[in-house]
Amino acid sequence: MKKIAVFTSGGDAPGMNACIRAVVRTAIFRGIEVYGITYGYDGMIDGNIKRMQSHSVSNIIQRGGTILKSARSESFRTKEGRQKAYDQLKSFGIEGIVAIGGDGTFTGAKVFFEEFGIPTIGCPGTIDNDIYGTDYTIGFDTAVNTALEAIDKIRDTAAAHDRIFFIEVMGRDSGYIAVECGIGGGAEFVMVPETETDLKKVVKSLKNLRKSKSSSIIVVAEGDEEGNAELIMEKVKTKVNDEDKEFKVTTLGHIQRGGNPTARDRVLASRCGMAAVEGLINGESNCMAGVVNGDVVYTTFEDCISKTKALKGDHLKLIEILSI
Amino acid sequence: MKKIAVFTSGGDAPGMNACIRAVVRTAIFRGIEVYGITYGYDGMIDGNIKRMQSHSVSNIIQRGGTILKSARSESFRTKEGRQKAYDQLKSFGIEGIVAIGGDGTFTGAKVFFEEFGIPTIGCPGTIDNDIYGTDYTIGFDTAVNTALEAIDKIRDTAAAHDRIFFIEVMGRDSGYIAVECGIGGGAEFVMVPETETDLKKVVKSLKNLRKSKSSSIIVVAEGDEEGNAELIMEKVKTKVNDEDKEFKVTTLGHIQRGGNPTARDRVLASRCGMAAVEGLINGESNCMAGVVNGDVVYTTFEDCISKTKALKGDHLKLIEILSI
Amino acid sequence: MKKIAVFTSGGDAPGMNACIRAVVRTAIFRGIEVYGITYGYDGMIDGNIKRMQSHSVSNIIQRGGTILKSARSESFRTKEGRQKAYDQLKSFGIEGIVAIGGDGTFTGAKVFFEEFGIPTIGCPGTIDNDIYGTDYTIGFDTAVNTALEAIDKIRDTAAAHDRIFFIEVMGRDSGYIAVECGIGGGAEFVMVPETETDLKKVVKSLKNLRKSKSSSIIVVAEGDEEGNAELIMEKVKTKVNDEDKEFKVTTLGHIQRGGNPTARDRVLASRCGMAAVEGLINGESNCMAGVVNGDVVYTTFEDCISKTKALKGDHLKLIEILSI
Amino acid sequence: MKKIAVFTSGGDAPGMNACIRAVVRTAIFRGIEVYGITYGYDGMIDGNIKRMQSHSVSNIIQRGGTILKSARSESFRTKEGRQKAYDQLKSFGIEGIVAIGGDGTFTGAKVFFEEFGIPTIGCPGTIDNDIYGTDYTIGFDTAVNTALEAIDKIRDTAAAHDRIFFIEVMGRDSGYIAVECGIGGGAEFVMVPETETDLKKVVKSLKNLRKSKSSSIIVVAEGDEEGNAELIMEKVKTKVNDEDKEFKVTTLGHIQRGGNPTARDRVLASRCGMAAVEGLINGESNCMAGVVNGDVVYTTFEDCISKTKALKGDHLKLIEILSI
Known part of the structure; x- marks a missing residue:
């Protein structure tokens, strides 16, 4: 393997830059030329592809966002678009790809690999932590801490006025962020898409609060089946x-998408980025490099996309017990 | 003066605790007994009044919110309510009052003083910085920095996706927060209630951005005359x-209301709190202790309420020039 | 089990308060009376033992330090001291103990259990992450992030002046903090007690830097065998x-010991605290509740104390590769 | 005026980048070409001078350090060195200079202007806040807040163990940082070079603390006449x-030198940078653009260098009263 390319795609996540840095430097360390593709699959199609050096990734490990920019691509969903992308990569002599992103990114990568056969490894870059094949995704820890800091601030003002706050966090299909920052923020309730939300219980509990003399924090994942935080608040209030x-x-x-990545996200991103390049060298492909139980593991894109990662059951229990 | 009381009222602001601490300790240092009233004017009416010691305010200088809680009071708007409040204070032997809050708080304090004559000094506790008689209000600096950190985070994700972000900050009648975090955040536009917002100019500028390839940050004070951020975004988008x-x-x-106060807010709060007590001792009353041009100044409640503090003209110019 | 007690001991760690909160509320939820012992083993001997309620642990989950205070006890090393401690606990009717701390704490707890037989479970509270039986200790994640933020700041000034910075982080016997914040901070070298430090390599590398025109960050664990950061810097400089x-x-x-705990530390502390109480109820004793591979695991004090947890080998490799 | 140059010199300070940005964009807005000199006076001598565009300063307002690097120059102290610097500037056609730095920077700028007559305006960039002609210097507010956050963290661990902590902050000749973070951090004592430090009083007070049962924070400016924090601690301990x-x-x-600048520093830096360019256009020279009582003021280098700015007397009083 002489030349590889790296790109970011889908929603950006803190730590993507740390991952890009790891890909670039591991490649150079292993004697491989490395190219950066800007704007994800669109950039691949348009040929936004540039050689990267070690210094191209200096001083980015601590930065949110992604220096390679990100985008969602309509064209790549078409065979024609993918053919153009392949032609571009061929013209640069790219023999391997590292794709940093989430489910959508991997779905594209899988189709592309099956059609054109350029070895591809993914890195799990998304704040939602909803990807099978890795205990945590890159960006999740930062997003949770950002949400938690916000909850800490809101608790100050909630307590000063004895208010009941509904705080909506990200998570369209997944309650991971809500659960972790709910536990960490000492929330009274957490509402997530994975479990049925029992509004009656919430209403009953709030009625029992001493008359307008106590504050409550309720964390709502945006994808909760009862609606967003505004809707749920109105139902409960009524x-x-x-x-x-x-x-x-x-x-x-x-x-929740921005900010300097936490230590955990930087380390995870660095490990996944290095593992992606090592994997390509060792003949892995059509899979994602994640970290499971502390060790690097390669999981097929097929499994990453089709399998789901359940919330820890004891986490919801934890909230119930600790909010008494 | 042998006994004084302190309370917080209106919207809470970071630094209120530092101010309470300064009032309590300065009073004790000067040999005066000091009482804390919880829940603002309502607490005064209900007699929620307790003796405070030096240790009552230990380890609170760094905390957001207010240990004395805050509330807006309907009863205090009635003569009957104020009579009850006076009776309560009398029964405790309170001879002086420190009122921490904003315009509404001072309006109540002024009426109360004129009716019952208990010497009262205010401290400017509000994040909005819209009070005449002090260069900055307690909580403003923290609120601006909180908003600025949020803008920094959003810029990461805006840049990664080349998006145009409308960010709404607090300020119903005042653009102070918007202007300072707009300058500090490198915003392209800032929309405030004090000046006419020129949406045509914004539209023209956004049209000139290279096709979907550049991000912009527009900061909107919630009280802008064109509407809130959502409304303005829709107008511009169309x-x-x-x-x-x-x-x-x-x-x-x-x-924006919570969080550990910044150094500036803690120092300002400490100075105002001490000055309020020293002022009471020296016979000041019916006025607010603020800091103007670096020095403590007492301004009559009358002036604080009726006069307005203009935005610095060069600040809006600064944004225009620096966003090129 | 009707009454249990909880205390913190040894060096304090962020998240200890979250752990105390979990112990107290889980106990109450399970119908058990819970007592807090202040100042660790010394407090046990002196009878500094108080009943705790649910509200005793309100609003502490986000705070560094420990509301139960901590201390290292000389008296508890004597049989006489431990006898007094036992008598105190008996007089309160304590039937189970949760001990939050590190190796030293568990050593004391083990001896005490073996002598007097009061069921005891430990929670791993130490920033050093050097305890066998848990993937992470409570406080470690916060300490790493605090050190990392400091490194980010120092990199700003190192880069502005092209300086070579030696940054000493905590870790007398363990390089965990150094390694994680070295990876996360993009350090050029990390020196830890677990591996032989090759100063020649560092010297060679620094000589090759372009003449006074580039900055470097070297992270040193305080327990490195070549000495502390000051000594190592002098050797290298010469x-x-x-x-x-x-x-x-x-x-x-x-x-590194203080500050609001991160989300990860709050969640870990909450899980360990709950597991300790559940463990006591279920007849576990003389062991620590930790989290291994995502699940709660009880490990005997014997193993926690005698076995060591190795650094991940690939982490040091990561630094070598990524700092090119 | 058609071409100007900007550089940073002396110790770096957070906000220098915001100041560079303001200089560059104001110049371009006014139709002036602008050049950046790297490595301060050394770079001037060596001709490290490059044209800057609006995008050269994109996305730097929030960054610590200085993109133009900084250095202290020996050569510029010689007539020969300054002659070289002048020749370089002439060869680029530079007609005006903005010098961002502290006393040393302005001393050099003054000599250079008097010898060669290129109009020069300074901006006060130093964390020490020890420059006459501006209420605050660029970087001071960030440094104070960084120190304050550190003190908040140390207070956590000090309180947990009832320890007495001596915390040394920057300030060789000036106690500004020490005083502000001492007030803000609720320190028991603050020791600064401007006033005589009374160790007897400190010793007496510490002896009175209840036996090993209470924590204290003592903030020491590095330039205190009794020595650094280590020395003072030893004296007191004995x-x-x-x-x-x-x-x-x-x-x-x-x-204390690094980190993202606070809102206050970004706004101040932006105002000073803009004012420096406007000043050059309006014929000002040999002076510094600062902000006094909220307004931009130009003060001669002569005054900036020779006059001193006194600590606010009431600040030290504040600490004495509030630490009871």
Whole structure:
């Protein structure tokens, strides 16, 4: 293997830069030329491909976002688009690919590999932690800590005014962020898509709070089946029906995607990036490099995409017990 | 003066605890007994009044929120309510009051003083910085830095995807937070209630951005006359009318009220708290202790409430020049 | 089991409060009375033992330090001291103990259990991560992130002046903190007690840096066999012998012990605390509740104390490759 | 004026990048070509001078350090060196200079202007806040907040173990950082070069602490006349002479120079940078652009260098009162 390329795709996640750095430097260390593709699959199609050196990735390990930019590509969903992408890669002599992203990224990579056969390894870059084949995804730990810091701040003001706060965190199909920052933030309730949300229980509990004299934090994953935080707050408020209680909603939004990555995310990103390049050298392909139980593991794209990672059951129990 | 009381009222602000601490310890240092009233004017009416010692305020200088809780009071707007409050204070022998809060708090304090004559001094505790008689209010610096950190994070993800972000910050009648975090965050535009917002200019500028290849940050004070960030984004999006451009909105919300106060807020809060007590001892009353041009100044409640503090003209110019 | 007690001992670690909270609330949830012992084993001997309620642990999950205080006890090393401790516990009717701390804490707990037979479970609270029986210790993740933020700041100034910085982090017998913040901080070298430090290699590499025109970060665990950061810097400086190069040392010190715990530490602390109480109820004793490969595991104190947890071999390799 | 140059010199300070950005963009906005000189006066002599565009300063406002690097120059102290520097500037056609730095930088700039007459304006970039002609220097607010966060963390661990901590902060000739983070951190004592340090009082106070049962924080400016924190701790420890008390020292060191600048520093840096360019256009020279009482003011280099800015007297009083 003489030349490889790396790109980021899908929603950006803190730690993607640390992963790019690891890919670039491991490749150079192993005597492989490395190219960066900007704007994901669109950039592949358009030939936005440039040689990277060791210094190209200096001073980026601590930065959020991605120096290779990211995008979601419509063209790559077509055979024609993928053919163009292949032609571009061929013209550069690319013999291996590292794809940093989530489920959508890997789905594209799998199709592309099966059609054109360029060896490809993925790295799990998404804040949602919803990818099978790795205990944690790159960006998850940072997103949770960002959400947690926000909850800590909101608790200050909730406590000062005895308010009931519904805080919406990211997670369309996954409650991982909600659960971890709910435990860490000492939330009274956490509502996630994986389990049925029992609003009656919440209403009953809030009614029992001493008259307008105590604050509560309720963390809602954006994909909860009862609706977003605003909707859920309205339902609960109507049923609690107590003028002395103040209900507030905060939607944390895109701050969860940015920020300097935590130590955990930088280390994970570095390990996955190195493992992706080592994997390509050792003949692995059509799979993702993740970390399971502390060790690097390669899992087929097929499994990453089709299998789901369950929430830890004891985590929801933890919240119930610790919020008494 | 042998006994004084302190309370917080209105929206909470980081640094209120540092201010309470300064009031309590300065009083004790000067040989005065000091009482804390919880829940603002409501607590005064209900007699939620307790003796405080030096250790009552240990380890709170770094905490957001207010240990004395805060509330907005309907009862205190009535003569009857204020009479009850006066009776409570009398029964404790309170001879002086320190009121930490904003315009609403001072309006209540002024009426109360004029009716019952208990010497009262205010401390400017509000994140909005919209109070005449002090260069900065307690909590403003922390709120700006919290908003700025959020903008830094959002810039990471905006840049990764070349998105246009409208970020709503607090400020119903005042653009202070928006302007300072707009300058500090390198925003392309800042929209504030004090000046007419020129959406045409914004639209024109965004149209000129290279096709879907560059990010922009627009900071909107919640009280802008064109509407909140969501509304303004929709107006702009419709007029830009470019499918390749992605528009996003983030409303920072209540995280701006919480968090550990910055150094500046802790120092300001400490100075104002001490000055309030020293002022009471020296016969000042019906006024606020603020810091103007580096020195403690007492300004009548009348002036604090009726006069307005203008935005620095050169600050808006700064944003125009520096965002080129 | 009707009454249990909890205490913290040894060096404090961020997350200890979250662990205390979990112990207290799980106990109450299970119908058990719970007591807090202040100042560790000394407090046990002196009878500093108080009933705790659910609200005793409100609003502490986010705080560094330990509300139960910590101390190292000389008296508890004597049979006489331990007899007194036992008598105190008996007088309160304590039937189970949760001990939060590190190796030294568990050694004491083991001896005490073997002598007096009160069921005892430990929780791994130490920033050093040097305890067998848990993948991570409570406080480690926070300490690493604190050290990493410091390294990020120092890199700013190192880069501005092209300086060579030796940064000393905690770890008398263990290089865990050094390795993780070395990887995360993009350090050029990491020196740890577990492996032989090759100063010649460092000297050679620094000589090759372009003349006074490039910065380097070297992370040193305080227990490295070549000495502390100051000593190592002097050795290296003498051998590099280049006037144009500026060498600086920063010893991070006790800031690594404090600060709000990270999400990871709060979740780990909560799980271990809950598991300790559940373990006592289920008849476990003389062991520690840790988390291995994502699941709660009980490991005998014997094993925790006598076995050592090796550094991941690929981590040091990672630094070598990624710093090129 | 058609062409100007900008450089940073002396110790780096957070906000220097924001200042460079403001200089570059204001110049371009005013139709002036702008050049960046790397490595301060050395770079001027060596001709390390490059044209800068608007995008050269994109995405740097939030970064610590300085993209133009900094250095202290021996050569510039010689007439020969300055002649070379002048020749270099002439060859580029530079007609005006913005010098970002502290006293040493301005001393060099003054001599150079008096010899060669190229109009020069300074911006106050130093964490020490020891420059006459501006209420605050660029970098001071960030340094204070960094030191304060460290003190907050150390207080956690100090309280857990009832320890007495001596914390050394930067400030060779100036106690500004020590005083502000002392007030903000709730320190029991602050020792600064501007006032005589009364160790007897400290010893007496520490002796009165309940036997080994209470923590204290003492902030020491590195330039205190009694020595550095280590020395002072030893003196105090010897005189307190109490085995039950634990004394610890932490020297914060270079972390105070780095880090993302605070809002205040970014705004100040932006205003000074813009004012420097506007000043050059308006014929100002041989002076510094600072902010006094909220407004931009130009002060002659002569005054900046020769006059001193006194500590606020009431600040030291504040610490005495609030630490009771």
